[in-house]
Amino acid sequence: MDIVQVKGLTKRFGGIVALDGADFSARLGEVHALLGENGAGKSTFIQILSGALNHDGGDILVDGQDYRPVNPDEALGRGIAAVFQELSLVPDLSVEQNIWFRREPRTWLRTVDVSQMRQQTLELFERYHFPSIATTREVRNLTLAERQIVEVAKGLAKNPRILILDEATSALPASEATWLLSLARQLADEGRLVIFISHRMGEVRAIADRVSVFRNGSTVATHDAAAVSDDQIVTEMIGRQLARLYPERMDTATDRVALQVRDFSSPPMLNGVNFDLREGEVLGVGGLQGHGQREMFQSLFGADKALGSVTLWGKPVCFDTPRQALSGSEGIALVPEDRRGQGLLLTKSVRENLSLPVIRRFSHLGLLNQRKEAELVRETMKSLSIKADTPEQIAGTLSGGNQQKVIFGKMLMTQARVLLLYDPTRGVDVGTKGEIFQLMRQLASEGYAILFYSSDLPELVNVADRVMVLRSGRVARMLEGDDITEEEILRAAVFDSEAA
Amino acid sequence: MNSSSKQLQSAQSMNMQSRLLAHAPFLVACSMLVVIVAIYGSLQTGVFTIDEINLNTAAAMTLMLAATGQTIVLLRGGIDLSIGGMISLGTVIAATRFGDDPANILLWSGIILAIGFGIGALTGLLISVLRLQPFLVTLAGWSILNGIALMILPTDGGKVPEWWIGSGYLEFLGLGTPVWILLALIVFWCWFRATRLCTIIKATGSSEKSAFLSGVSITRINIITYGLSGFFAALASLYLTTQIGGGSPNIGTDYILPSVAAAIIGGVSLFGGRGHLFGTIVGAYILTLIGNLVFVLRVSSYWQPVMSGVILLLAVLASSYAEQKARKRGS
Numbered sequence: 001m002d003i004v005q006v007k008g009l010t011k012r013f014g015g016i017v018a019l020d021g022a023d024f025s026a027r028l029g030e031v032h033a034l035l036g037e038n039g040a041g042k043s044t045f046i047q048i049l050s051g052a053l054n055h056d057g058g059d060i061l062v063d064g065q066d067y068r069p070v071n072p073d074e075a076l077g078r079g080i081a082a083v084f085q086e087l088s089l090v091p092d093l094s095v096e097q098n099i100w101f102r103r104e105p106r107t108w109l110r111t112v113d114v115s116q117m118r119q120q121t122l123e124l125f126e127r128y129h130f131p132s133i134a135t136t137r138e139v140r141n142l143t144l145a146e147r148q149i150v151e152v153a154k155g156l157a158k159n160p161r162i163l164i165l166d167e168a169t170s171a172l173p174a175s176e177a178t179w180l181l182s183l184a185r186q187l188a189d190e191g192r193l194v195i196f197i198s199h200r201m202g203e204v205r206a207i208a209d210r211v212s213v214f215r216n217g218s219t220v221a222t223h224d225a226a227a228v229s230d231d232q233i234v235t236e237m238i239g240r241q242l243a244r245l246y247p248e249r250m251d252t253a254t255d256r257v258a259l260q261v262r263d264f265s266s267p268p269m270l271n272g273v274n275f276d277l278r279e280g281e282v283l284g285v286g287g288l289q290g291h292g293q294r295e296m297f298q299s300l301f302g303a304d305k306a307l308g309s310v311t312l313w314g315k316p317v318c319f320d321t322p323r324q325a326l327s328g329s330e331g332i333a334l335v336p337e338d339r340r341g342q343g344l345l346l347t348k349s350v351r352e353n354l355s356l357p358v359i360r361r362f363s364h365l366g367l368l369n370q371r372k373e374a375e376l377v378r379e380t381m382k383s384l385s386i387k388a389d390t391p392e393q394i395a396g397t398l399s400g401g402n403q404q405k406v407i408f409g410k411m412l413m414t415q416a417r418v419l420l421l422y423d424p425t426r427g428v429d430v431g432t433k434g435e436i437f438q439l440m441r442q443l444a445s446e447g448y449a450i451l452f453y454s455s456d457l458p459e460l461v462n463v464a465d466r467v468m469v470l471r472s473g474r475v476a477r478m479l480e481g482d483d484i485t486e487e488e489i490l491r492a493a494v495f496d497s498e499a500a
Numbered sequence: 501m502n503s504s505s506k507q508l509q510s511a512q513s514m515n516m517q518s519r520l521l522a523h524a525p526f527l528v529a530c531s532m533l534v535v536i537v538a539i540y541g542s543l544q545t546g547v548f549t550i551d552e553i554n555l556n557t558a559a560a561m562t563l564m565l566a567a568t569g570q571t572i573v574l575l576r577g578g579i580d581l582s583i584g585g586m587i588s589l590g591t592v593i594a595a596t597r598f599g600d601d602p603a604n605i606l607l608w609s610g611i612i613l614a615i616g617f618g619i620g621a622l623t624g625l626l627i628s629v630l631r632l633q634p635f636l637v638t639l640a641g642w643s644i645l646n647g648i649a650l651m652i653l654p655t656d657g658g659k660v661p662e663w664w665i666g667s668g669y670l671e672f673l674g675l676g677t678p679v680w681i682l683l684a685l686i687v688f689w690c691w692f693r694a695t696r697l698c699t700i701i702k703a704t705g706s707s708e709k710s711a712f713l714s715g716v717s718i719t720r721i722n723i724i725t726y727g728l729s730g731f732f733a734a735l736a737s738l739y740l741t742t743q744i745g746g747g748s749p750n751i752g753t754d755y756i757l758p759s760v761a762a763a764i765i766g767g768v769s770l771f772g773g774r775g776h777l778f779g780t781i782v783g784a785y786i787l788t789l790i791g792n793l794v795f796v797l798r799v800s801s802y803w804q805p806v807m808s809g810v811i812l813l814l815a816v817l818a819s820s821y822a823e824q825k826a827r828k829r830g831s
């Protein structure tokens with residue numbers, strides 16, 4: 001019998017229908033993938049399963065018994081734990097404190113037994129081959145990928161029968177993503193149920209036994225993974241056929257250098273990066289995570305400090321703050337890594353998020369031209385198919401992928417023509433990914449210059465004109481033309497090569 | 501190999517640095533205290549004697565007790581202005597009910613502490629249920645409690661027995677009652693900060709959403725933190741009666757802002773999640789010693805609030821500087 005059975009689940013947020021009669025059924029021992037567009041209701045569904053949200057209607061049976069958890073503790077009591085898409089870690093606590101939060105081993109004085117806790121952490125890390133992270137570091141000092149790994153550890157530490165992974169791979173670099181996939185497989189083979197949400201078809205293919213597809217808050221179908229094609233799944237997800245994911249290659253790069261970077265360093269992460277980004281070019285950035293990519297993007301945008309010379313459209317510049325970087329059409333705009341920290345004002349509306357950074361464009365003598373603002377906001381939302389009820393919906397209540405699109409839109413509304421895209425398609429569904437790539441190509445052909453980092457190798461290979469691979473804070477290789485393959489990028493990222 | 505071990509080293513030194521940065525606000529507070537003590541000591545003889553320590557600790561103790569509760573609430577990300585009302589209420593109840601019988605005094609001390617915890621818990625419950633700003637709820641709470649205190653005892657007065665007053669000035673091994681209370685506070689905190697509860701309180705202050713997703717009942721945490729704050733305010737009021745020898749219906753108001761200031765000066769974050777009682781204790785000493793300093797410098801006593809303000813500002817600057825540094829490093 002299936003351990004989880006869901007019938008006709010509904011959930012509304014005010015006027016917004018998030019779940020509209022979803023059905024679902026899964027058994028122990030399988031990896032069950034959940035697919036669907038941004039805003040299809042996947043996260044809402046698993047939040048209900050894991051006790052973070054109440055549902056309005058429908059039935060859930062766990063072990064054949066009625067199930068309606070009012071909080072995450074009750075869900076755990078029935079063996080269900082989730083790794084949330086918007087992580088649940090506490091920034092001011094250490095890694096180990098987060099992993100064992102509220103379940104710390106205690107001494108006879110009722111105080112936390114720190115050495116025991118450390119021991120347990122190391123055992124957990126060892127048993128499941130976790131990538132190494134110092135257990136005493138504060139979570140606020142971790143990178144997004146590291147946080148994601150800690151969040152997985154936190155879920156596993158509860159030893160659940162049912163583990164839910166909501167886009168847990170989306171923030172991970174390739175090697176860690178592979179690790180997590182095999183971990184999910186191992187857990188299923190141990191007899192647990194893993195519910196796995198991802199927008200990457202390759203990952204789903206690699207580990208899923210069955211696949212359920214959500215669209216607009218209800219279930220379209222459940223398949224045996226072996227018996228269904230990618231095309232069919234994608235068609236069910238987006239309700240139409242996807243013409244193509246990657247845009248046609250066009251060489252739109254001119255000889256004019258938009259961004260020239262020399263001896264760019266900020267030890268220990270950045271140790272002298274040199275490159276030219278040309279007008280009309282999409283320059284990919286690759287390499288293993290933690291080799292300076294993030295620091296390079298942050299520093300170019302003026303959010304971090306670095307030494308070296310940067311020339312923008314022929315003029316030497318030195319940005320100390322993002323505000324300087326953003327000013328005017330000669331500026332630089334960034335899609336940052338951490339959408340909840342840096343990217344979005346979570347408590348403000350979509351409209352405000354899009355227009356606040358460029359509010360000066362709509363004001364004249366201190367008066368706001370609301371019509372012009374509304375028009376531009378509407379246009380941006382449409383061109384990125386941002387799924388929000390109205391422009392006034394609060395950004396924090398959008399689905400993960402749609403938040404990412406708002407950040408992208410925000411950057412488009414600035415007039416900067418040098419764009420730094422740090423993993424811009426993280427958590428974005430296939431349909432919209434295609435549209436974003438299309439848009440990048442179109443912008444390039446209009447003379448924009450784009451620096452594009454992606455944790456997903458196929459994206460780099462298929463979208464970038466050239467790929468620069470960073471290793472230890474330096475450009476290890478610049479790949480061009482036919483050299484741009486997944487193997488070459490990996491090779492350059494790992495081994496010393498002729499260009500080094 | 502070589503480069504990776506170098507990387508490791510630099511990572512370790514970075515770790516050291518960020519640990520230092522994390523303690524920067526506390527260290528700044530400690531150095532300010534040292535400077536103030538040094539100035540004080542150079543102007544006045546006999547500063548470095550046990551007597552002087554007893555005296556100053558006695559002067560700081562009410563504030564320390566009140567600020568202990570405030571620290572717990574601040575760590576949770578809240579603020580408690582109602583302690584002002586609670587302290588006043590505590591003194592007037594004691595001054596009107598104690599009488600002479602030790603058993604009766606013990607009973608009423610217990611009742612006052614229970615009232616403190618109960619009213620605090622109720623405040624926490626209201627904050628959760630009404631979903632209102634703690635600032636507003638506790639501001640109202642202060643006003644209400646103050647009103648009740650005035651109904652019980654309209655002007656300073658009432659009385660507590662001599663031996664009760666004397667108990668505030670006992671000496672054991674040369675150390676006075678307040679110093680022993682201080683040591684008890686320190687022991688309490690060494691224990692408390694290692695408990696699960698303290699981790700949960702800090703976590704809730706650091707990120708309420710994360711705490712909720714991890715299964716924390718926010719209502720329960722509010723009840724506990726504001727309850728503890730009320731309890732410590734009641735404790736402060738009991739100690740205060742040994743100092744003023746009776747009840748005073750408005751006296752608690754004097755402790756509201758200093759209790760927040762002591763914690764902030766000691767490095768407790770106004771935004772929750774960071775800080776500890778040792779900082780608050782240092783902060784309370786600083787605020788108290790400024791009073792002495794103004795006295796020995798023979799300047800107008802109006803300089804005391806001015807200097808307190810400047811020190812508060814310096815402390816806030818230090819912690820926000822450290823915060824920014826830490827952000828840059830991490831994130």
Ligand SMILES: Nc1ncnc2c1ncn2[C@@H]1O[C@H](COP(=O)(O)OP(=O)(O)OP(=O)(O)O)[C@@H](O)[C@H]1O
Nearest residue numbers: 013018038039040041042043044397398399400401
């Ligand atoms: N708190 C909320 N208030 C209002 N609307 C909400 C809230 N939470 C979710 N929604 C809406 O519910 C819908 C479903 O969101 P959900 O997060 O479940 O999507 P998802 O399938 O996980 O998408 P993604 O792939 O982008 O993560 C979205 O339209 C979203 O805007």
Ligand SMILES: [Mg+2]
Nearest residue numbers: 043085399400
């Ligand atoms: Mg989601």
